[in-house]
Amino acid sequence: MELLSNCRDHAHKFYGDLLLAAEKTINDVLFEQAERCTNNKEQQRYFEAMQQLKERSGAMHTAFRHELGKSFQAFISGHEEEQTVEEEIDIGKLSLVQRDELEDELAISIIVSKANSRNSETLWKLNKRMAATRGGKSVTDESNPFGPHRICEALQVGVGELLLDNKVRIIFYKQLGKIFVISFAKELDALNGILVEKGILPNLRFSVIKSQQAEPSAPVASAEEGDSEQRPDDTEGLVESQGSITHQQDLYNSIRALQSAVGNRSQTAGGVSFGKVQTNGRDGEDSFSSMDYALALSAIQQSKAFLSAAALNRPLKAEKVEENFIDQLSKQGDKNSRHKMTRGDADTVDLVGMIFRYMLDDTNLHDAVKLMLSHLHTPYLKLALMDKTFLDNYQHSARVLLNTMAEVGGKWVKKDNERNVLPKIKTVVENILTSFVDDPTIFDRLLEDFSRFKENIEKRSRMVEKRNTESQQGLEKLELSRQQAANEIETRLDDDEILEGAVDLLRQPWTDFLAFNLLRHGQDSLTWESALKVVDGVIWSIKPSAATDNKDDFKRHQSDLEVSVAEGLTTIGYDPEASKGLLNSLKEAQELAYHHSVIDAVNKPAPAEAAGATAAPQTPKEKTGKVETKKALKTAPPVLSPEEQTVVEKLKDIAFGTWFEFDREKTSQQLKLAWFSRVSSHYMFVDHSGVKQAVETQYDLAKGMCAGNIRIAEPTKKSFMERALEAVFDKLKLTA
Template identity: 30%
Template sequence: MHNSGLPGSDINKSSPYSAVAMSEQLVIQYLKHCRDLTRGFAYRVFPNFWRQWCKQVLEVAEQAKSNKDQIALYETQNLLAAVQQAAEQEFCQHLANGFVKFKNKSLNTLTGEERFSGDILSLVEHSDLEETIAITSITHRADNFFAEQLWALQQRLALLNDGEKIDERANPASPVQFCESLRKLLANLDIDVKTKIIGYKLFDQDVIGMLDGLYDELNDYLIRQNLLPNLRFVPASDKPADHKTDEAMQDDPFERNDGSVDEQQQVEEEQQHQRRASDKLLSGALNPNDIQYQNSLLNAIRLLQTHVTQALPAIQAAHFNPQAVVAGQAANSPVINPNGAVVATPAVPTASPANLQVYTQNQLVSVLEQMQTQAFSVTQQVLANHESGPVPIAPQMVAEVGRKMMEQIASENENGAVEAGDMQTIDLVGMLFEYMLSDDHLPDSVKALLSYLHTPFLKIAFIDKGFFEQPEHPARVLLNSLAEAGVRWVSNDGSDQYDIFTKIKTTVFRLLQEFKNDVRIFAELLIEFNAYTHNVARRQELMERRALEKAQGEEKLREAKIQVNNEVRGRTDNRDMPSAILLLLLQPWSDYLSFVLLRYGDKSDSWKRALQVIDDLLWTLEPKTKQPDKVKQMELQDGLLAALERGFETIGYEQAKGRKLLDAVVSLQRMALLSRKAEPAPAPMRTKLESLAAEKAGHMVAQLQPVLPEEAKIVDSLKMVEFGTWFEFDGGKRLKVAWYNKKTQHYMLVDQQGRKVSLAAGLQLARDMLAGRARIIAGSTKPFFERALENIYHTLNERADTLKTGNTS
């Protein structure tokens, strides 16, 4: 008997991706440990690789044929040696970011070869091509060499991915992730391609070649967490996968996939729903970037449509007998599926089936032309008088489009009817727009505006059969671009940036007004719209980069002040302090320490001397009873006062205030020599001085308050948030995480124009989320149209399951 309550219990050995109940906190805990193991491995092997690379470049330089080449190589070697530590940290950070992307289901690292195919190849820089070939060669060899360990790791990581199968592109510890991390690192260094190729060869040997140790560590850890502990390697050629042809699958999309499995597997499979051949779409057998994936997805959708509508007549009348309509349903109203799209007409037609006149696709396009004109008129009336900014407009509901279409056909011909195949097209476009209206990514104003494109997109589906089949079809790409621009630059609070809403509105108006039967209008509008948004994107990225650089500078200063405050408080807490000394240490000397720390670092002699001044000063204020201590103090005093004075001058501290503090120091030291204890600062004054210093150092008030368990859980999960994640705050304002400082736990939030809005503490964000004042807008790297098709597939799959269960019962 299986214990399904354990994280990795083998609930179904024939399906290692069976959904397993696992808390979000547990998933994050496992991923963070795997990330730390991966980063630890990188820190162990990277320095040796980099040193070997420097050594190799030096050897090549010594054998150079010309002085020019030799000098260039020496400069390269010096550069590599100088940036080794920074390179190591950046490399490990890229690897760590891969685990964040994996958690957000956005990790899909390509080797690069996919970009260099077809006609694009002639446009690729030779250096890029050489680097891509090197990476591809390394990853292919490594994937084969570590096949068994990688396979096992990916089965176990799938359990941390909601049971969805992953491949090397989505595996944050796969060889391609290491190569991609190096590629990103080298992109920021001025190194010629020949030197890079030397580096990749050594990288293959000294880093990639050592990965078996890491994979053993990762698999052992996940096994200890009881994630598929009894997993056995199944080579690809031995898997009981689908061996049927596509034609066979189309004949019976719900046929059982028995394959050649052992008796135990057969018994377990009997307990599951019958598998569909189209399920391989979700198993990872096809990559979402492949055109084959798109075509297979569309074929599966059409097969499912046929299945769920098989009980309906092949020809469906558009004109109904109102008396035959089910009680409570309006006359002339078609049946609407769960997504709101038209799928059938249940009422009895007034004419016999033999007299029904089926509308051709040209006639349907003509009907849609009239509806398109009406849609243009509606949007004009509501939006034309608003020159800029999002304005409220009621969305065009999917059911309304279907109803109007049937009414229009019935008004033209009382015996008018629509074939089942054309009804499926109407249904499919309807589900596309129903998904759009439910998409959290899109602001409501953009959803409503784009909903009026339902009619022209239904027209293009009838006119151009390639609309659904071709991922690069101009109409599809235009819809993707409009949706992406809406997400990126329009908020739900009624604001937009760079006049994007007006540009989207103009594009929608032109499409409604100008699209007749010539599909070239989509390409024209796409070129025009993308040219505008590309310029906007460049401006935004520039502004965001400047804001980021400024914020990083501010955060560096904040980190320094926090470190300084901690150093000073570590020496002053729990001991009596005179008011003047407390003021000196918490204000001018803290400022001087921050200056030294930023300029010279905490490993420098200057920093150590500045801290020693505090220790010496505090010692000289203690009452002295022994003659040797008095002698030592007399020797220290002059140098100590001189050091304090130099520090005040360095930061430009006001001379009068500085002299007053130094006089107080001399007076207190004199008291110490007389074995007298100075009067401590009053408690209220001390508390005020320490609070002001802590606030100035950047300790947020929220951080000083007790943290509740649910707050801590969200703070922890926020550490996995990827740069580029959008938050929506009260009132609909959208802000993006542009950067996160793990030392201060501050998130830099920018608006849709790229301007910095705030540096928010993680705890404050967590509290806003718990209070409902903020929410994360779930992100996706996939284009809108692809997300919509996948959603339609899942919806139809669920309907097929429901239909099957109903028939069985």
């Protein structure tokens, strides 16, 4: 009991101090979020959260400590077991789970899952040792009062003391997860050390028994020294879908099975000879240790030739890495010391080499990205030989970082001189090369930083796409407004009495006038009705029948109308400078109409002449000196084949965000459908940066798709590592 109390005091102090340190980090993150906000309302959200954290910090820590104490007391009393399903369900208390509560539970479960996965061996040993302190009664990950499960439950209770909205709470859990996940290892190791000092299972070994189907089974304990330490297969993979996890796990197991079927190897899969380094070691004193590998690869990684190749962006072939590695191991080992490589380590060298060879052939990556990432072969080989879980741990930060850089590079880098993503990837690669010696936590920091970078460029892309979409929508509205305005003008000008010259003077400026009002106020507004009345008055004033023979009367009539039209333009808020242009065009049309009426009066036939003969019928142009002016504003749709018509119908229901591939002038470009108009049937496409690249009509799009020049693309959803493992497996099958 005293021993467990000592463990309690140590653990509660550690986790309490950790929460206190996390509080400062969270406060800084909230401040950064507030600075990034684009509006006051959103910014106020984060400032209020910071105030809550300041005012209720004490309540949060008290609730956290209280929950830790409850958990420990339940463990001591033996009442920590989970309820059965029947005990959990109370029919009288059944209700729908609140969305906020569900998201809290999900966030906590992710933290617990990550922590358990990373510390499976250490936690398993602690469970066994704690069970031994109470007569062998089983201790599980869930019942261990010092394990991630109970600690995270206490965190949830503590955070619950803060009155935070859902969005801010998720930020809290995200930051707590980053801090606690990487800190559990230290405390679990310390607790194991306390128990070992007191003689509790000091020789405990961790192993896993697998069936013939390679299914992982429960680990077993042994107080005797085993042949080797192993870890269970990691199947968490929260970053990727469960189907992808299962697929990759099967691939990894199959790859290892194919590798184990190979006889004694004398060279790597890339054809590099192992030379003096034997590959039949059995974890004995004559076999290289993880530290030996780390020293050898660090020497290569820090060499002037290696660093200069990375700085000068020269490609690094996998064979060169393997050659240097084996040469360095040969120098370190001799017959009187460690000089053999285990079969598993040789397989790891091969697997990492094949992954980086695949990278150079991956069609999803631009050559500039491949070149930079190829320099990670050495540090990633070091990591794989030091951390046996790296290659099959789907949530390992180094693996997620490589996947993320490959994803961002494949998505954003399309040319050698890309000025945003490439420099960032280069910075990350250089940091790994110069800073990774034997502490893998560097990958946690770099992943966090690169994830923020990714988030920022995606946010910027969404903003650019939004602006381009709004701009296209504005152009669409303008075009529709101009079309409707033109129809209104043409309908009024379709009058035999209106002169052709007057029509030309009025068509463009007064169409613009109506379009402006329609776009700003809409066709159901009183302003639009007033604008139409202004145009009606203008149209009437340019008819010869409205003119008078008396020049003074005409001038007076013209002046009165000008005042009336000017007042109308002011009433509807039309631009004063633009109004002057409209009035000038009106004067010219009226002058033309007046002169035409005078000419008609002079040329008017005498009554006798009019009665004496029947004039030949005249066309409208012969009668009035005018031509038909109405425009065909809408052209007839093109004739489509049945296949093209079928595609048109499908395009009507296409979803925004669908990617298309355009083949033009011997180049291929993938563009995303950002917006389309159901009125004009225009489709707007943007690139990955959100910049508008094309606007296609529905008919042209259908024709291009039927011709094979345009097609719906299916961007790969598989991560780089998944694609690499598939390629490695296919290659091994051919050589098996």
